[in-house]
Amino acid sequence: MNIRFPAVLVAALILSACDATQFGTAKAASEAEAESDATAPAEGPHGGRLLEDGNFALEVTIFEDNVPPEFRIYAYQGGEPVDLKQVELEVELERLGGRVDRFDFKPKNDYLLGDGVVTEPHSFEVMVAAEYEGNTSRWEYSSYEGRVSIGAEAAKRAGITTTLAGPGTIRETVKLYGNIVPDPSRVRRVAARFPGVVVAVDKAVGDTVAKGERLASVEANDSLRRYAVTSPIAGVVTERRVEPGEMAGTEPLLTVADYDEVWAELQVFPGHARSVQVGQAAAVSTNGDSQAKTTISYRAPRASGVGQSTVARAVLANRQGHWTPGHFVQATVEITEREVPIAIERRALQTFRDWDVVFIKVGEAYQVRPLELGAGDGEYVEVISGLKPDERYVVDNSYLIKADIEKSGAVHGH
Missing domain, CATH: 2.40.50.100 (RNA polymerase II/Efflux pump adaptor protein, barrel-sandwich hybrid domain)
Known part of the structure; x- marks a missing residue:
């Protein structure tokens, strides 16, 4: 069977449950309020969404108990289960940003099983097409989670800013601790x-x-x-x-x-012995805040005893007398520098359910996007999957969008 869907899809965006004093003109709606009418969708005996066309009906469920999320769709005629071998079924999911996921189905037990994983978030425009006994039925509806709509002026007032995802440099670091000593x-x-x-x-x-x-x-x-x-x-x-x-x-x-120049004398423990080398950049601080950028100028030979630390040294300019001999310091040493295809600003990250996420922006719509993350540093983190180059994501005040989604109730559902 080859069921053709309409070439042009009508996108419906769920409105944000913003506080009027926070986002001004932004309107609010929960996930249920994204329906084309004011009533909740009909529910089938398995708790799924019931789609009806005369006497023929489908019950659409996404099953995710101890398995990756999968479509399980039940078919009925006159309220009774039908012979699933007689049903041909296709489903398309259009996600924010234009990505379309297509599913074909085969009978299994008492349901039709989709041929792929329904990846998170479960937020999409849904198109269902089925053939049974020579008749074709089609349905379209919206099913959103983790999505809000905020007008441009409201977003500006809230300080929400965005940038494009793209390549970046990840600097892997180690923390060393020591003291200021005179030269x-x-x-x-x-x-x-x-x-x-x-x-x-x-x-x-x-x-x-x-x-x-x-x-x-x-x-x-x-x-x-x-x-x-x-x-x-x-x-x-x-x-x-x-x-x-x-x-x-x-x-x-x-x-x-003469304390115009002093040393940060740092302890290098065995776990970092191979990583710390002369010439590496280091940021030295007293209370966790970077106060001076320098380089490792000396690295003592590795100690022969098991578990013994060695010394690394960094020279610090001190004409202002900021560094006092004897004071405790820490140093963040850059041990590697690696270019990655996609890196995002760490401050853009939020947690949503049990995911690390950013919020992508398309038009005035903001959608949660789960990520698989790689290595990172204090400013950037590598994205292994979940975000494509040139997708626009929220950097500043993304927590406001998260709070808005949680307040609206558009958190999880099908």
Whole structure:
């Protein structure tokens, strides 16, 4: 049998159950209100939608108990089951965006079984054509879930924005944790040139000093002449180990450190030992918010002991004094960069029933679209299936559309 459906399909869009103060002119309707008349559809003995043409009738059900969703359609003549071998049946489902799914049927037990899976969401324009005893019957109706209609002005006021799905870059990352430490090459431990008595100490811990500035005065034992102990670098006094009247020998008197550049010294545990390498980009932060972007400049050799961590290092510019040695930090290190055919912005994702979804937009209609997701990073996530290139999906305030659908009751049904 080859039943031809009309070439032009009339699309009916379910209206949103928006709050008038939220979406302005957007009107609301539940899934049942998408019917062409105000009454609920007739129901058959198996709980399905009953389609009648004179004495002939079909009961359309989508069965999904412990099996992928499938059409099971029961046929009746005068209220009694008919010989299913005498029924030829085709069903077409037109989804938002123009995709059409076609199903042929074969008898099984007491119903006609569709030859494919009725993929989610179960939201479509339905066209049914059947032949029985030389007569052809046709039906068309709308069956929606997870769909609303919002006018352009209302969507603009609600801050709903969209973009096109397309290729993107996924950066796989690992989190490392550690501390800020000084660069040893920028630390000086300053000692007396000649043994003697410390006459004066000019600087205290925390004082800023210039290169060549006097730190202390010492009277030499041999000549009894006083000489100045000066700072070899500009920086901050971090340690003072002498007081006036004490003897100056070979031990350091003060320590000066230049913190204009510091290190983030990060622990690399065995699970990440092969992933973290010199040259990889890293975002270092103190409280979870990225504060500085840098690269891994050093990676210690892998430790031979089982379970031992090693060290990775990243250099941080610190002229503003944001990074204080000893402070705990975390770093997000980009270990790979991969181009994928379709990547969406992570902030567009919502959960609906037990799916990860986005909401696609066609005209003024918004439809939930379940996705199979792949790898992702903080900004983007790969879409393995469920979305095609150049389909328009909601980015900002998609939660408003989800709330609207749940409020309208257009959540699940056939």
